[in-house]
Amino acid sequence: MSSAVLTAVGLRKTYGTTPALAGADFGISAGETVAVMGPSGSGKSTLLHCLAGIVLPDAGTIMYGGRKLSALSDAERSALRRSEFGFVFQFGQLVPELTCIENVALPLRLTGHSRRAAERAAMPWLERLEVADLANKRPGEISGGQGQRVAVARALATAPRVVFADEPTGALDSLNGERVMELLTDAARATKAAVVLVTHDPRVAAYADREIVVRDGHTRSMGAAA
Amino acid sequence: MRHTTHLLYTLNVYTVCIVLRMTISHTLLGFLESGPCHGYDLKHSYDQRFGNDRPLHYGQVYSTLSRLLKRGLVEVEGMEPGGGPERKRYAITEAGVTDVTQWLVTPEKPDSYLQSTLYTKVVLAILTGRDAAKLLDAQRAEHLRLMRELTRRKTGGDLADQLICDHALFHLEADLRWLELTTARIDRLSAEVRS
Numbered sequence: 001m002s003s004a005v006l007t008a009v010g011l012r013k014t015y016g017t018t019p020a021l022a023g024a025d026f027g028i029s030a031g032e033t034v035a036v037m038g039p040s041g042s043g044k045s046t047l048l049h050c051l052a053g054i055v056l057p058d059a060g061t062i063m064y065g066g067r068k069l070s071a072l073s074d075a076e077r078s079a080l081r082r083s084e085f086g087f088v089f090q091f092g093q094l095v096p097e098l099t100c101i102e103n104v105a106l107p108l109r110l111t112g113h114s115r116r117a118a119e120r121a122a123m124p125w126l127e128r129l130e131v132a133d134l135a136n137k138r139p140g141e142i143s144g145g146q147g148q149r150v151a152v153a154r155a156l157a158t159a160p161r162v163v164f165a166d167e168p169t170g171a172l173d174s175l176n177g178e179r180v181m182e183l184l185t186d187a188a189r190a191t192k193a194a195v196v197l198v199t200h201d202p203r204v205a206a207y208a209d210r211e212i213v214v215r216d217g218h219t220r221s222m223g224a225a226a
Numbered sequence: 227m228r229h230t231t232h233l234l235y236t237l238n239v240y241t242v243c244i245v246l247r248m249t250i251s252h253t254l255l256g257f258l259e260s261g262p263c264h265g266y267d268l269k270h271s272y273d274q275r276f277g278n279d280r281p282l283h284y285g286q287v288y289s290t291l292s293r294l295l296k297r298g299l300v301e302v303e304g305m306e307p308g309g310g311p312e313r314k315r316y317a318i319t320e321a322g323v324t325d326v327t328q329w330l331v332t333p334e335k336p337d338s339y340l341q342s343t344l345y346t347k348v349v350l351a352i353l354t355g356r357d358a359a360k361l362l363d364a365q366r367a368e369h370l371r372l373m374r375e376l377t378r379r380k381t382g383g384d385l386a387d388q389l390i391c392d393h394a395l396f397h398l399e400a401d402l403r404w405l406e407l408t409t410a411r412i413d414r415l416s417a418e419v420r421s
Contacts, residue, residue, distance in 0.1 A: 039410065182381055202402045203395055206373035213363070215409075220363065 003029045005194050006051060006162055011060035012217075013046050020046040021057065022217030030161065033185050033195040035205035038214035044198050045166060047214060051196060052085055052164045053077040065161070083111050086155030086163040086193070088184070090170040094139040094147055094154070101126060101135040104154045111158060125153035129183050145176030152184050156191065163188055163195045169204050181207040250282065251290050255299060255326040258318035262303045265291055265316070275386075291316055299325050344401070348408060352419045359412050366405045369398050 008026040012019070020043045028034050038044045049055045051062060053069050062069040065084075069077065081087075086107075094103045104125055105118035113121065126132045129149040134142050142150070148168065155163050168184065169177030185207050188195045197208055205211050213220045250272070257263060257271050265287045273281040294300040299322035306313045318326075344365060351358040373395055380391035408415070 039406065202370065202373060202399050203377075205370065206377040206395070208374070211370055213366075 005030050006062070006064050006196075008047075008051060008062045009060055011047065011050055011057045011062070013043075013050060013055065013057045019217050021050065021060075024060070024214065024217060024219040026051060026212060026219060028162070028194045028196060030194055031189050031192040032210075033188060033197055033208040035208035035211040036196060036198045036214060037200065037202075037205055037211055040200070042214045043217040044214040047219070048164055048166055048196060048198050052087070052162075053080060082107060083158060084161050086158060086160035088148070088151050088155045088163065088165040088168040090167040091144075094150060096139050099136050099138055100131065100142070100150045103139070103150055104157050107154060107158045122153070122157050125157050126150070128187060129153045143176075145172050145180065148172060148176070148180050149183065152180060152187070156187050156193065159191060160193055163193050164198075165195060166198045167200070168197070169199075169201070174203075177201075177204065249329075250286060251294055251299075252326055252329045254287070254290055255294065255318055255322050256330075258300060258316060259323060259326065262315045262317040264306075264313050266313070268316075294322065297321075344404070345408075348412075348415070349419055352416045358416070359409060362405050362409045362412070366402060366409075369402050369405070373398050373402075 004027045006026070006028050008024065011021045011024040011026075013021040022043075024043065024047055026034075026036075026047065036044045036047060046055070050057045053062075053064075053072070056070055064080070072080065094100075095106065098106065101119050101122055104122035105113075105115070108118035108121055109115065123132065123135065126135055129152055131142075131146055131149045131153070134146055134150070139147050139150070148171075152168070155165075163184075165184065169180050172180060181204055185195065187193075195208075197205070199205050210221070253272060253276065254268050257268055263271075265284070268291075269282050269284060269287045272287075291300060295302070295316075299319055300316045301319055302314045303317040304315045306315065347361060348358050350356075351361050376391040376395050376398075380388050380395075383391065
C-alpha cells in the first residue's frame with residue numbers, strides 16, 4: 001500500500017501462554033476507514049493496542065510515518081498518541097469532573113495549548129458533532145449518545161492522522177449508533193484521518209471502506225469497497 | 227431518490243420480494259381509498275412510492291383495474307372524453323374497502339429459510355473436499371460489500387431510502403451472523419458431514 005499511513009507486518013503477541021496475535025498484517029491509508037472484525041478473543045483489540053503503540057508486539061514490525069513504532073521510547077510513543085492519534089472507546093471515557101468543552105479541549109491542553117486557545121479550537125468540533133449546546137454540561141448530565149459524540153469530537157480535536165475506535169457504538173441504540181458513525185466517518189474523511197474501527201457489528205463495519213477479519217490471531221483482508 | 231447502477235440489483239430484489247408481494251391490486255385499492263383516480267394517477271402514485279427501478283407498466287395498471295372491476299372491488303365513477311381514448315375515473319367500493327382492510331390486518335407469513343442455498347453450498351463443499359471456510363469468507367465479503375453500498379445510499383438518502391435500506395441491512399446482518407457462526411462450527415460440521 002503505497003500511501004499507507006500505518007502498516008504492520010507479521011505481528012505476534014502472547015499473553016502468558018495465550019497467543020493473541022499469531023502473524024497479523026495490517027495497512028491503512030490517509031482518509032481510509034478500515035473495520036477490524038472477528039469473534040471475541042480473536043485478537044482484534046490486541047491488534048488495535050499494538051497499532052496504537054499502547055502495547056509492543058513480541059515480534060513483527062509496525063511502521064508509522066516512516067518510523068518504526070517499536071524503536072520509539074515509551075515517552076515518544078505517549079507523545080505520538082497525544083498529538084497524532086485519536087481514541088474513541090465503547091464508553092466515551094470522558095472525564096466526569098470536566099465539562100464537555102473542557103473534555104474536548106483536554107488533548108489540546110496536553111499538547112501545550114492555553115486553556116482559551118484549546119477551548120476555542122474545541123468548539124467547532126462540538127458544533128460539527130451536533131452537541132455544541134452541551135458545551136458547558138458535564139458527562140453525567142448528558143445521554144450516552146451525546147457523550148459518544150463528545151468523545152468523537154475529543155478524538156478529532158488534535159487533527160490526528162489516525163483515529164482508533166474500539167466498539168464506538170457498542171453502548172448505543174441503533175439510531176444513535178448510526179449517527180455517531182456517520183459523523184465520525186464524515187469528519188475523518190474530511191480531515192484525511194485514517195480510522196481503525198474495531199467492531200463486532202456488521203452494520204457498523206458497513207460504514208468502513210473495507211474490512212479485516214481477525215481469527216485466531218491471524219488477519220484476513222476481505223477486499224476493498226466497490 | 228438517487229440511484230446508481232450498483233444498486234439496481236438490490237432495488238429489483240426488494241421490489242420483487244416486498245413490493246410485488248404486497249400485490250399491486252391491494253396497493254391500487256389502498257390508493258383509491260383516498261378518492262377516485264384515473265389509471266394514470268394510480269400508476270404515478272405507485273411508481274413514486276414503491277416503484278424504485280421497477281415502475282408499473284400501464285398495461286399492468288389497466289389489467290389490474292379490469293380484474294378489480296370484475297370482482298366488484300372498484301367501479302367506474304365517470305368518463306372524461308379527451309383527444310385520445312376516453313379516461314375512466316375509478317372509485318373503490320365497500321367490498322373493495324373490506325378487501326384491502328382484510329389484507330392489511332392479515333400478518334405476512336415469515337420466511338423460515340430452513341434449507342438455504344448457502345447451507346447447501348457449505349455441505350457440498352465439505353462433501354467434495356473443497357475449502358468450505360474459503361467459501362464462507364467469500365460470501366461474507368460479498369455481503370459486506372452490499373452492506374457498504376446500502377449504507378452509503380442510506381446515508382445520503384431520504385426517509386424512504388433509509389427504511390428500504392434498513393430492511394435489507396438487517397437481513398444481510400442476520401446472514402452474516404449465520405456465516406460467522408458456521409465458520410466457527412466448520413470443523414464440527416465437516417466431521418458430521420463426512421461421517
